[in-house]
Amino acid sequence: MKKSLVWQIIGAFILAIIAGIIFGEKIEVVAPLGDLFLRLIKFIIVPLILATLVVGVTSTSDVKKLGRLGGKTITYYLATSLIAISLGLAAGYVFSPGTGTGLTLDGANDVTPTETEGVVQTLLNIIPTNPLEALATGNILQIIFFAIFIGIAITLVGERAKPVQQFFDGFAEVMYKVTTMIMTIVPIGIFGLLAPVVGKYGASVLLPLIKLIIAMLIACLIHVIIVYSITVKTLGKMSPITFLKGIFPAAAVAFSTSSSSGTLPVTMKCAQENLKVSQETSSFVLPLGATINMDGTAIYQGITVVFIAQYFGMELTFAHLATVVLIGTLASIGTAGVPGAGLIMLTMVITAIDLPIAGLALVAGIDRILDMMRTSVNVIGDASASVVIDSSEEKREAKTA
Ligand code: ASP
Numbered sequence: 001m002k003k004s005l006v007w008q009i010i011g012a013f014i015l016a017i018i019a020g021i022i023f024g025e026k027i028e029v030v031a032p033l034g035d036l037f038l039r040l041i042k043f044i045i046v047p048l049i050l051a052t053l054v055v056g057v058t059s060t061s062d063v064k065k066l067g068r069l070g071g072k073t074i075t076y077y078l079a080t081s082l083i084a085i086s087l088g089l090a091a092g093y094v095f096s097p098g099t100g101t102g103l104t105l106d107g108a109n110d111v112t113p114t115e116t117e118g119v120v121q122t123l124l125n126i127i128p129t130n131p132l133e134a135l136a137t138g139n140i141l142q143i144i145f146f147a148i149f150i151g152i153a154i155t156l157v158g159e160r161a162k163p164v165q166q167f168f169d170g171f172a173e174v175m176y177k178v179t180t181m182i183m184t185i186v187p188i189g190i191f192g193l194l195a196p197v198v199g200k201y202g203a204s205v206l207l208p209l210i211k212l213i214i215a216m217l218i219a220c221l222i223h224v225i226i227v228y229s230i231t232v233k234t235l236g237k238m239s240p241i242t243f244l245k246g247i248f249p250a251a252a253v254a255f256s257t258s259s260s261s262g263t264l265p266v267t268m269k270c271a272q273e274n275l276k277v278s279q280e281t282s283s284f285v286l287p288l289g290a291t292i293n294m295d296g297t298a299i300y301q302g303i304t305v306v307f308i309a310q311y312f313g314m315e316l317t318f319a320h321l322a323t324v325v326l327i328g329t330l331a332s333i334g335t336a337g338v339p340g341a342g343l344i345m346l347t348m349v350i351t352a353i354d355l356p357i358a359g360l361a362l363v364a365g366i367d368r369i370l371d372m373m374r375t376s377v378n379v380i381g382d383a384s385a386s387v388v389i390d391s392s393e394e395k396r397e398a399k400t401a
Contacts, residue, residue, distance in 0.1 A: 005186065006245075009252045012187035013194065020198025027199035030192050037189020038257060040182045044175055044265050046138050049287045050147050051172035052268065056283030057151025058165045066152070066284075072392060073285050076231075076385045077293040078329070083227055084295035084377075085328045087219050088302020089321060095215035097303070098310025122334065140261060140291045140337070172283070179265040186253060186266070193256040197368060209366050212307055216370055219299045220377045228384040236387035238275070246274030247383045254379040258371040261337030263379050264290045271386045281390040289382030294332040296377030297342040300370055301328040301349050308350065308359030320353045327352045342374060343367045 019027050060066045092098075126141050128134035134142035154161040206213060229240035236243075250267040254260060260267075268286050271277040305324050309316050316324075331345040343364060350357060363370070 005183070006248055008187040009190060009249060012190040013252070016191045016194035017198050019191075019195045023195075024199050024202065025196075027195045031196045033188055033192025034190075034194075034196070034256070035192070037182075037185055037192060038262065040185070041189075041253075041257070041262055041265060044178050044182070045140075045261060046135055046143065047171070048175040048179070048265055048268075049140065049143050050135065051168050051175055052279075052283035053144060053147035053287055054151045054154070054165075054168040055172045056280055057148055058154045058168070059280045060155075060284070063152060063155065069281070069284060069389065069393065072389055073288060073385060076388055077289065077333075077381075080227065080231070080295050080381055080384075081293065081298045081329050081332055082325065084223055084298035084381075085302045085325050085332070087223055087227075088299035088328075089306055089324065090302075091215045091219035091222075091299070092303045092306025092310075095211055095218070096310055097209070097212035097215045098307040100211075140287075144287060144291060175265075176269070179269055183249075183266065183269065186249065190252060190256045197372075201366070201369060206366060206369065209363075212303065212363070213366065213369060216300065216303055216373055219303060220296060220373045223295060223299060223377055224380050228380060232384050232387050236384070236391045238387050238391070243275065243384070243387060244380075246270055247380055249274075250379050250383065251376045254375040255372045258339035258368065258375045259337055260290045260294070260375055260378045260382070263375070264337075267379050267383055271383050275383065275387055277383075277386045277390045278393075281393060282386045285386040285389050286382055289385055290337045290379075292333045293382055293385065294335050294337075294342070294374070294378045295381040296374030297335050297345070298328055298332040299377065300342055300374045301331060301346055304346060304359075304363050304370075305349055305353070305355065308355050308362065311359060311362060312356055314355065316353070323353050324349055337375075337378070339371055339375075340367060342371065 019030070057066060060069065126145050128139065128142035128146055131142070131146040133139075134146060154165050224244070225240075228243070232238050232240055232243045247267075247270050250263055250270040253266045254263040257263060264287060267290065268282055271282045271286060272279060302324065305328070306316070328349050331348045332342075334348075335341045335345045343360065346360060346363075347357065350359060
């Protein structure tokens with residue numbers, strides 16, 4: 001990836017902030033530029049996930065190895081999510097963002113909790129009854145299921161399924177090329193997405209909740225700079241600086257789009273080109289991560305639960321905290337990689353420990369800002385997994401070779 005792109009992205013950030021401050025809500029006129037970019041990037045997600053996952057599975061060519069890859073990936077995802085939610089809770093206690101906000105609950109009725117399905121049904125829903133419908137409606141988990149299944153079957157069929165494998169191989173390459181083309185307008189897209197956000201959230205909206213925003217920012221930075229640096233360095237054998245530099249474009253796109261699914265094409269590109277993660281690992285670990293691994297969302301849940309409890313003057317017991325860790329981890333897995341999904345899943349955690357649902361209204365006003373931060377962490381977390389898993393696989397291959 002070209003070096004100049006990084007500078008263009010930084011330039012777009014700065015310009016967006018300046019333009020947002022100067023023009024306020026009027027800067028909304030540039031929103032179509034953001035939409036243009038979002039649509040371009042979204043249209044490749046479904047074919048990209050399908051093609052790359054099938055290729056990821058077939059290039060593994062050994063079902064046992066695939067199981068090992070899956071096991072390691074999910075273990076890493078779970079472990080980092082648990083750390084993230086604990087960090088969120090700790091940040092909530094250290095910064096006490098729920099005290100002295102001066103907020104009232106006028107908007108309480110704006111937020112309606114959504115019904116969440118039972119665990120069994122949620123798991124069953126991963127199996128598409130009609131894969132074409134899953135593709136048409138963009139149901140990512142179902143598409144992942146379909147792609148992995150097809151990939152395994154292609155491997156088992158062997159010679160006669162070669163043409164199918166080659167088709168997906170070529171198709172995946174085409175999708176990477178499309179991504180490369182779209183990447184050239186990333187800075188314009190970032191400007192179009194960010195400037196209206198800056199324009200809309202003037203200081204007056206942010207100030208009452210500034211403590212919450214800062215607490216979230218610090219927790220996210222700690223998670224990225226400390227936790228991922230340690231995993232990437234010790235398990236992934238990569239310098240944290242190289243890692244952070246390499247993943248920066250994807251983090252910037254995640255920050256401006258608030259969607260880890262939407263960022264997936266860029267994440268894959270950064271992982272493969274800048275972090276030199278093999279196609280085999282990245283095409284398996286990253287689509288899965290964009291759907292189930294949400295460390296930023298886990299941090300957010302920890303912090304906001306403490307925030308809401310403090311606001312209503314409620315003490316959280318150890319049992320409450322343990323419940324938050326457990327349900328919060330599950331909720332972050334169930335969160336879709338789209339804007340605002342974390343806020344909806346927060347209902348699950350809040351009701352699990354009997355906090356007032358009205359508390360959601362307190363965070364709803366600034367949720368977009370928190371979403372930008374958590375989505376960046378979500379994406380960086382996925383990329384860290386790809387580095388770690390890739391390195392562990394190489395080691396194993398080197399040993400067995
Ligand atoms: N927007 C987040 C993402 O796409 C999910 C969330 O709302 O927490 O990763």
